Amino acid sequence: MHIDVDTQKLLEATTLRNAIDYNGSARLDTVISKILGSKPEIKNNLKEVIPKIKEIVEQINSLSIERQRELLLQNYPNYLETKKAVEKNEFQLPPLLNAKDGQVVTRFPPEPNGYPHIGHAKAAIIDEEYAKMYSGKLILRFDDTNPLNEKIEYYDAIKQGLLWLNIAPDIIKNTSDDINLLHYYGRELINKGNAYICLCDQNTIHHLRSKGVPCLCRVQSDKILENSDKIFNGFYHQNEAIIRFKGKMDSHNTAMRDPTLFRIIENTHPLLGDKIILWPTYDFAAPIEDSLDGVTHALRTKEYELRNELYKQILKSLDMRIPEVIEFSRLEFEGLPVSKRKLKPLIEDKMVEGWSDPRLPTLMGLKRRGFTPEAIRRFVLSLGITLSETKPSIEVLEAFNRKIIDSKSKRLLFVNDPVKINIKNVEHKEVEFQNHPSIEMGTRKIYVKNVVFISRQDAEKLKNGMEIRLMELYNIKVLQIDIDKKEGIVEYTDNILKENIPKIQWVSEEDLVKYTILKPNKLFIGDSFNHNSLQVIEGFAESFVTTLSNSSMVQFMRLGFCRIEDNKSAIFTHK
Ligand SMILES: [Zn+2]
Incomplete structure (x- = not known):
């Protein structure tokens, strides 16, 4: 059959391009589907065109890859270019509610209790992208209020991880820097009657919480204010007393059933040493810090959803500014959990080589395996801030990475x-x-x-x-x-x-x-x-x-x- 010049050229260019992509051997089925993609009308006389495509594929496959490259360069140079231009702004996050240009402040608040992983990358990238989108600021805040878990090593690892991801925070601080302020606001809450000292043991607390019934400490809290001075002055030891928020003991939202705001931890803190033993929980520290730091949009993973009511209630009780709270789903790959509970034993039992083992979803592991920070960013942006709980396959990240490293390898x-x-x-x-x-x-x-x-x-x-x-x-x-x-x-x-x-x-x-x-x-x-x-x-x-x-x-x-x-x-x- 007769094939017009245009079709002939399309066939040759597509086959050459495909051959180069596959080390010198074009794949017939891929070529056919590409041709049909660019010229759907060919479907009508497929029977006649396929033998022609076959002939061209065979002829081109018999050439050396250098010759193929030469021909493509000479005759169809535009087929050498891949679609890089399109990729640049391929993915855009949805706009933030109540965001003003130049005034957006986001924060990435990791706890320095382990090595950063792909889940941290997602949060940090989204926080940074939003700050950039609105010409705002990004704060890196180490939420370091549990000396049981935190180590200097982890602060450094998180900083290194961000550096690798090309994320440059405008401000770096620690929640522990503000420990006196946090104590001050804790006292304020008690003075206003929104928090109280609870001396019950853990079993009692757990039991009454599940029944939705207040303990005596709450009922009598107005009468025994001197306990408040005692807890701030170091009178109590670990597990003897906590400060609880006066929420609603029969609330459907269990996070509101008088959650713990401060507890006593007598461990050495990596930055403050033994000076402090009364430490705020994340539930208390996060809203206070966000409000004081000028955070306008607090992005956090969906597992905190139930705690949003508490976040807002604490700030409201203290007449403090309440940031917008936005949730996104946390990221982990199928078959590649990020939880320390699962990964730590592997390291301790020497099943893997350490935190930079290339099998791990840590940033060090992904880097060692050959993933690029650009690919991780594109991948994260492609996911957006959906709340979907499905775990993506690592192959999706691989596809982004391949596009980047192909031209460098x-x-x-x-x-x-x-x-x-x-x-x-x-x-x-x-x-x-x-x-x-x-x-x-x-x-x-x-x-x-x-x-x-x-x-x-x-x-x-x-x-x-x-x-x-x-x-x-x-x-x-x-x-x-x-x-x-x-x-x-x-x-x-x-x-x-x-x-x-x-x-x-x-x-x-x-x-x-x-x-x-x-x-x-x-x-x-x-x-x-x-x-x-x-x-x-x-x-x-x-x-x-x-x-x-x-x-x-x-x-x-x-x-x-x-x-x-x-x-x-x-x-x-x-x-
Ligand atoms: Zn109690």
């Missing part, structure tokens, strides 16, 4: 489970490889004598008499393959580009290093630790890999993107 050869191939009747040869199929990243030379290694999975498909092409090198005919002994003999045939012969990846015996790739898999299956969460892939890589600096990203053809760990190993990022 050199393509290298790696064969796992290597099978030795002796080549007969061949001259020594030096081949030049492009470091990237479509972007100028220089070239490298590989010297081949008469032995190469191919991966076992490729070797298993070979049969005697079969002709194959060693990628970018030349064609060979299989004489003998012994998978168990991991060796084979082949013979050089020629170096003519032929259609329809399989192309195989190889590593030259003259130019190889033993190389290990660590591949993280899901950390948890259901509720239990996945004992196969780290796969070790051993093989040979071309020695060029040892010239690359640690932390650089590469794409081992066929395997996927990896982050170089040192000159012997890399961590698998994703396909």
Whole structure:
């Protein structure tokens, strides 16, 4: 059938582009669907067009990737460009209620009780994006009012994490800086009759709370005001007394049943030492601090939903300004929990390497695995501030990351489970490889004598008499393959580009290093630790890999993107 010039060009350009995207082999089904996407009318004579597409795909696949790249550059340069321009403002958060330009203040309030993870990244990015959107301010406030859990190490880790995410807060402070103010407002609440000292034991408190009945301390609180001085003066010890909000003991919202505002913790605080023992809870500290810090929009995760009434009630009782409170769903990936309760035992029992283990959802772990902060930001913004409880798959983040690292990663050869191939009747040869199929990243030379290694999975498909092409090198005919002994003999045939012969990846015996790739898999299956969460892939890589600096990203053809760990190993990022 006759195909017009436009369609012919579209076919060629699409196939070339696809071939380059897939290491030299365009995929027929992808090409067809792309063509139909750009020219739906082709559907009407699909029967005639498909053989034509097939012909072009075969013809282009028989070319070397360098030639494909050359043709695309010469004839269809606009197909080299990806759609970066569109991505820039791809995702926009919805506007904030009652927000005025130049006056918005948001805050990211982590407790310094662990290493920052993907959930922290989400909160911090949303807080920062809103501050930027309204030319406002972002406060980083360490909510450090529980000396049982907090360590200097964690303050630092959170600062490092934000730095990596390119988040620069306008103000950095600690809730503990304001401990005297918080005590002052605690006294105020008691003086106004909105809070009281409770001396009951924990069981009694729990029991009466579940029944919705007040304890005697509340009933008599007006008469025994001297207890208030005692608690502020250090008379009581841990578990002997707490300060409770006078809420509503029979409220349907259990968060309003006289929650704890202050408790005594006799542990050394990382910043204040042993000076203070009466510490406010998050329920008390958060609204007071937000109000005092000038926060206009307090964004927090949905698990605090029930506590919003309390947040507002505390401020109202003290006649303080009440910020807008906005909720979003917390972020964690399926099979990759962020809770310390689940992760800490893995570290203590040495099931993982530490907080920077590439299997973990910590920022250190994600960084080590090869995720970029740009990808995390785009991913977070793509989720928006919905309240949906579904856990996204990490593959969604991978797709964002791939778009970013693809143009920065050199393509290298790696064969796992290597099978030795002796080549007969061949001259020594030096081949030049492009470091990237479509972007100028220089070239490298590989010297081949008469032995190469191919991966076992490729070797298993070979049969005697079969002709194959060693990628970018030349064609060979299989004489003998012994998978168990991991060796084979082949013979050089020629170096003519032929259609329809399989192309195989190889590593030259003259130019190889033993190389290990660590591949993280899901950390948890259901509720239990996945004992196969780290796969070790051993093989040979071309020695060029040892010239690359640690932390650089590469794409081992066929395997996927990896982050170089040192000159012997890399961590698998994703396909
Ligand atoms: Zn009581």
